[in-house]
Amino acid sequence: MQVLRPQSWHEALAARSELPGATPVAGGTDVMVAMKLRHFRPEVLLDLSRVSGSERYRIGPDSVHCGPRVCHTTVAERLHRQLPGLALAAGSVGSRQVRNRGTIGGNLGTASPAGDLHPMLLAAGADVELSSVRGSRWVPADGFYRDGGGTVLGADELITAVRVPLAAGPQRFQKIGRRQGLVKSLCSFALTLDRGQRRIRAAVGAYGAAPVRLLAAEQLIEESRVLYGAGTLPAALVAEFGRLAATATTPVEEGAEAGYRRRALAVLAARNLTQAWAMFLAEGHDGHHRDGQRQDP
Amino acid sequence: MTAQGIGTSPARTDGPAKVSGTFVYSSDLSAEDMVWAATLRSPHPSALIRSIDTTAALKFPGVLDVITHADIPGRKLFGQMKVDQPVLAEDRVRHHGEAVAVVAAVDLETARAAAGLVHVDYDVRPPVTDAATALDAASDPVHPDGNLVAHTRIRRGAAQSGELPAADVVVRGSYSLGMQDQAFLGTESGLAVPTGDGGVELHIATQWLHVDQEQVALCLGLPPDKVVLKHAGVGGAFGAREDLSLHVHACLLALRLNRPVKMVYTRTESFFGHVHRHPAELHYEHGATSDGRLLYVRADIVLDGGAYASSSPAIAGNAATHAVGPYAVPHVQVDARAVYTNNPPCGAMRGFGTVQPCFAYESQMDRLAAALGMHPVEFRQRNALREGASLPTGQVLDSPAPVAELLERLRGLPLPAADPAQPAHVARGVGYAACLKNIGFSEGFDDYSTARVRLEVVDGALLATVSSAAAEVGQGVVGIQRQIVATELGVHRIEVRQEDSRFGTAGPSSASRQTYVTGGAVREACRRVRADVLALLHESGAELPSPSWQLHEGAVVDDAGRPVARLAALLGGRVIERTAEFHHRKTFPLDPETGQGNSSMQFGFAAHRAVVEVDRELGLVKVIDLAIAQDVGRAINPEAVAGQLRGGTVQGVGLALLEEIELDGGRVLNPSFAGYLLPTMADVPPVRVEILERADPHAPYGLRGIGELPSISATPAVAAAVRAATGIDLDRVPIRPDHLLAGLPDPAQQ
Amino acid sequence: MDITVTVNGKTHDRLDDEDGPGESLLFLLRERLGLIGPKNACEQGECGSCAVWLDGVLVNSCLVLSAQADGCSVRTVEGLASDTAGPLETSGASRVPGTSGALHPVQQAFLDTGAVQCGFCTPGMVVTATDLLERLPRPSDAEVRREMAGNLCRCTGYQQIVEAVLLAAERMAGPASPEVGRP
Known part of the structure; x- marks a missing residue:
């Protein structure tokens, strides 16, 4: 096994182009596990941990531009005002030790079904920069994940940046698992409301083969035009939102497990819509409020 | 209450090493010229073995030896209660993860890689997986004598004559439990070292050295005195270290190679390497x-x-x-x-x-x-x-x-x-x-422990040394022995020696028994030491001491607690050493x-x-x-x-x-x-x-x-x-x- | 490939990883440098037994590619005790076995609350607890449980470990008013 250690994106992309079979590794929290437990033996590892600047982020007027090696701890603790939803998702990852190593780019690159950031990246409308020696392209998160699993990342491409729009309203993320600590997701749900545009985006992760937007459920809310009002959400509308969310995609498992996930998704969707709406209505709420950090038990 | 005696909570003596990361667990052992071994396990819950081909593994660079069932020199089966488990699978595998072959190599990665090259030709059979129907006549037998391992009946009161009485309220229910794992954090590990005289020494994390030693010697076909088991640091037990795991494998390879052999299971392997709680x-x-x-x-x-x-x-x-x-x-x-x-x-x-x-x-x-x-x-x-x-x-x-x-x-x-x-x-x-x-x-098992207590003056101060083979699995039996000596002998300087399999057995650290039984043996040994001290006091010219006199704070004290003699002065250069076995109350089948x-x-x-x-x-x-x-x-x-x-x-x-x-x-x-x-x-x-x-x-x-x-x-x-x-x-x-x-x-x- | 790494202040030059590139930092520490403090209990980041600091950041060393530690500074549980300044007699701390150093207050607190049984999780717990107290000097019971959830223990049921962290916090920070240390 060979380990390549490029110091710059230029070197990294050149190496990626020459050795498309090389496995990129950033924080190692997925790749190392695969090597230890699943007997994954790549011939070449492309260690991105030395690419200068790849661990930095820049807060712009409309979005946060993250290097792919921005770790979960950084997102959770330094970007919670700008990206409250993504901060919640990043803070829910594994343990402190894993959050210190695991990166936003790594989470996207391995696209593990249990990856915690995916639904929030979808709901937040993030874009991913994919680069190769041929050049760079920006792909919206919506177009990044392939339906049956995996991503559109080309064999000669690397994820070189992630751009996440600043929150424009309440954001909710909730992940459930059997444990309270080191939670392995049974289902995760993300929702954003855009105060100015009166738009909703919702997505689910750790559910089907790929994380997906819940378009029918979003459409229900947008067509109901409740987001233009200031009253209580009708209970029937919330319930229907949950039901539509749960029918948008199919869990990977079958039997009792699948039935459970479907129900859980409906519950998470309805609950988080209600809570986001309460945040939306809250006086003086600007979408950056720390209430966005609250999690239900 | 004696300082550091029973009823107090003195700090663990292994604590400083454990919090500083210097305590040596079985997985931390190493030796000059040491090699590593790794196990090949069955991917099938039930299969006949047509053949095992080790050629490719043996040719792999860095591989030193491969053993299979054919290489077991002694008894090919083990088991504490029923000898039915192969050291390495012979003609069939009966569960997923059963050990089939073990490869020794210059390093662990090589051993693991080569284990994958041992080719086993399996004839996969349908497994028996439902315990409730395993006793049906139609079920395949997992062992030749059928699928019933044991049946215990209790018949009390009217049940002895057949009919249970009618009751005002009757509640019926059916319940089930899944399979729980002990999940100790320190996986199975050990180091086998050849002794040069045809024997072997195994440093192992275990709950009971002596029963392991007996089984290892039988499987190696060696006289008992050629196999010595020594306690190595234990990372939790909870019952999972009562049966053999890598013991025979490591010892056999060490003997064949005449080099120390180390084995450490991965977490995944550990789930296959020990028994679980019965569903x-x-x-x-x-x-x-x-x-x-x-x-x-x-x-x-x-x-x-x-x-x-x-x-x-x-x-x-x-x-x-x-x-x-x-x-x-x-x-x-x-x-x-x-x-x-x-x-x-x-x-x-x-x-x-x-x-x-x-x-x-x-x-x-x-x-x-x-x-x-x-x-x-x-x-x-x-x-x-x-x-x-x-x-x-x-x-x-x-x-x-x-x-x-x-x-x-x-x-x-x-x-x-x-x-x-x-x-x-x-x-x-x-x-x-x-x-x-x-x-x-x-049910009639004579479940005893052995302890030795030595009292002497070293460098001008009293020293008590207590020895036993009790397994310290984290529960604190080392400290318990120390506390009992402090209480019984009134001495502050106490050393606890964890003896190997050549010392008398302590029985296992299981069945919630070790404090009771080894504690009982230490107490008894202390009391014999005290009797010797009192005899010495009498010999030295004192009036006949009462057997109820105690040792306290370095002195012999009378029934009123008054010091009668300083222990150090009384002992002088003498050493008092007594060994005791403690057998608990008899039980019956x-x-x-x-x-x-x-x-x-x-x-x-x-x-x-x-x-x-x-x-x-x-x-x-x-x-x-x-x-x-x-x-x-x-x-x-x-x-x-x-x-x-x-x-x-x-x-x-x-x-x-x-x-x-x-x-x-x-x-x-x-x-x-x-x-x-x-x-x-x-x-x-x-x-x-x-x-x-x-x-x-x-x-x-x-x-x-x-x-x-x-x-x-x-x-x-x-x-x-x-x-x-x-x-x-x-x-x-x-x-x-x-x-x-x-x-x-x-x-x-x- | 050659790896140079500074562990607990001591630099190890040109460690050859030809035999096992792709090996973890845990493997390098344990098998090449002979540091037995970091423990191997799961090798997939699910137990925290191998926790160390890599350039000051708490990590599970089983998930760090050894090549990624090249040029880095690593601090393990073995490097904790020397942190404590001051003579033993005044600190009241126990001695580190085989050395003249005194235990770190977190290590001492683990002894004082009976937080150690088999001890296999202890080095990782001590490191993680120290990291926590460096970030959050006066955590609550719930904060300790949330922040240290990545470290498994099978013996203690955790309570005496939590008590050790709270005791160490008190000793290190001194008694705090309710407002202090609560962000």
Whole structure:
């Protein structure tokens, strides 16, 4: 096994182009596990941990531009005002030790079904920069994940940046698992409301083969035009939102497990819509409020 | 109270090394010229082996040796109770993960890679995976003599003549438990070193050196004196180190290569490398009078022993004798069977056959209380065992049995304040459970320990040295020995030596027995030393000392506590050394037809209260309060007692909510800590500990074994709390989220 | 490939990883440098037994590719005790076995609350607890449980470990008013 250690994106992309079979590794929290437990033996590892600047982020007027090696701890603790939803998702990852190593780019690159950031990246409308020696392209998160699993990342491409729009309203993320600590997701749900545009985006992760937007459920809310009002959400509308969310995609498992996930998704969707709406209505709420950090038990 | 003596909580002497990272566990050992070995395991739960080809593995660069069943020089099978388990599989594999070949190489990676090159030609057979039907005539036999490993019957009262009496209230229930793993953190590991004279020394993390040594010598075909086992640092045990794992493999390779051989299992391999807690199916029928008195219990228990017997015979015995719980019942009919299947082998785990019936009988007790309109605690107290009561075996309890008092203590504890901000979908429930457990080996086994105590003056100061082969598995038996010497000999400078297999046996660190039995041996050795000191005092010209005089703070003191002589001066250059064996009270086998007999030397009693919050829409449970009350007889080290009670309780919570080795057709689906979920720090609240000390007059210092009790009733207490919160009649642990949504409207389907 | 790594202040030059590139930092520490403090209990970041600091950041060393530690500074549980200044007699701390150093207050607190049983999780717990107290000097019981959930213990039921962290916090920070240390 060979380990390549490029110091710059230029070197990294050149190496990626020459050795498309090389496995990129950033924080190692997925790749190392695969090597230890699943007997994954790549011939070449492309260690991105030395690419200068790849661990930095820049807060712009409309979005946060993250290097792919921005770790979960950084997102959770330094970007919670700008990206409250993504901060919640990043803070829910594994343990402190894993959050210190695991990166936003790594989470996207391995696209593990249990990856915690995916639904929030979808709901937040993030874009991913994919680069190769041929050049760079920006792909919206919506177009990044392939339906049956995996991503559109080309064999000669690397994820070189992630751009996440600043929150424009309440954001909710909730992940459930059997444990309270080191939670392995049974289902995760993300929702954003855009105060100015009166738009909703919702997505689910750790559910089907790929994380997906819940378009029918979003459409229900947008067509109901409740987001233009200031009253209580009708209970029937919330319930229907949950039901539509749960029918948008199919869990990977079958039997009792699948039935459970479907129900859980409906519950998470309805609950988080209600809570986001309460945040939306809250006086003086600007979408950056720390209430966005609250999690239900 | 003597400083550092019994009843105090001195800091662990291995503590400084453990907190600084310098304590040497079996996985930390190394030796000059050492090589590594790795194991090839069966991917199939059941298959015939047509052939094993080691050619490619042997040719792999860096490989030094490969062993298979054909290379075992001595007995090819092992087993503590029934010799039925191959050291390496011969003509068939009977469970997923069974060891087939072992490769030694210059480093671990090479050994592992080469193990994958051993080619085994399997003829895959359909596995027997359902314990309930394994005894049917149509079932394939896992072993030639059929699938019944053991069957223990209890017939008490009217059950001896056939008919159980009619009862006012009858409650029937069927219960089941998944397969729990001990999940110690330090995986199986050891270092075998050839001694140059044809013998071998094995440094191993184990619960009982001597029984391992006996089996290893037999399998190696060596005289016992050529095989020495030495304790290496143990990273937790909980029953999983009672059977052999890598012992023979490492020793055999060391002998063949004449080089030290080290083996360390990965976490995944560890799930295959030791036995687990038996999954069980239990069918119960309780009859009670309308005023809430238990009249009869009928129980039918099937334990899935998996592919090999391990401790199944004793576990079936325990399941039967503990089937009724800590309650007085005049008429009892119990059948407990352990069966062979092609599931992973099951054996000893903390609680040893009493955890499974406890979940069932305590579930029944709650249902009976509900049927009678009584509070669950009150109903239990009305039927609780007391001193003088008879067990289903006919054994009369001849020491305190404060079951009702334990429950009273728990009921009196404050409940956590209600959270007014709690959303409507969160429901709270409170559950209680109680248990009993036999201490020490039962049914006639002479379960003894050996200790040596030496007293001398070294560098001008008294020094006591206590030696035994007791396994320190984290429970603190090293410190217990020190405390007993401090109390008995009044000496401050004490060294504890952990002896190897050439010293007399201490018996195992299992069955909650080590403090009792090795503690008893140390006390006895100390008392013999004291008698020698008193004799010396007499020889030195003093008047005849009374045998009741004690040693205290470096002096011989009379009955009034007045110093009579300084010990150091009295000893001078003399060394007093005495060895003692301690045999606990005799126990007797059960009558094979009726299960009657005084089978156990002592019983311990504990009870739990659990408070949970359940998210009714998501089926997720959070334990918000836990309390345990236990009679420990005498707390030799109260802080260590609290640690045992809390640790055991959390293992019980794990079984209630999280922990299960998941199987599919005999195949293990989750052999990792990502798949097998242990409770984390965030999953449990602080555990309140209520310690009762009702001395057992038959035991050293009145102490009771404590280690297993806490893990027994925790599980049913949590299950009861979840039932109370949800109203769902749960009959299986671990409870899964989807179990808790039964009968509720499906929000995905409206 | 050659790896140079500074561990507990001591630089190890040109460690050859030809035999096992792709090996973890845990393997390098244990098998090449002979540091037995970091423990191997799961090798997949699910137990925290191998926790160390890599350039001051708490990590599970089993998930760090050894090549990624090249040029880095690593601090393990073995490097904790020397942190404590001051003579033994005044600190009241126990001695580190085989050395003249005194235990770190977190290590001492683990002894004082009975937080150690088999001890296999202890080095990782001590490191993680120290990291926590460096970030959050006066955590609550719930904060300790949330922040240290990545470290499994099978013996203790955790309570005496939590008590040790709270005791160490008190000793290191001095008694705090309720407002202090609560962000």
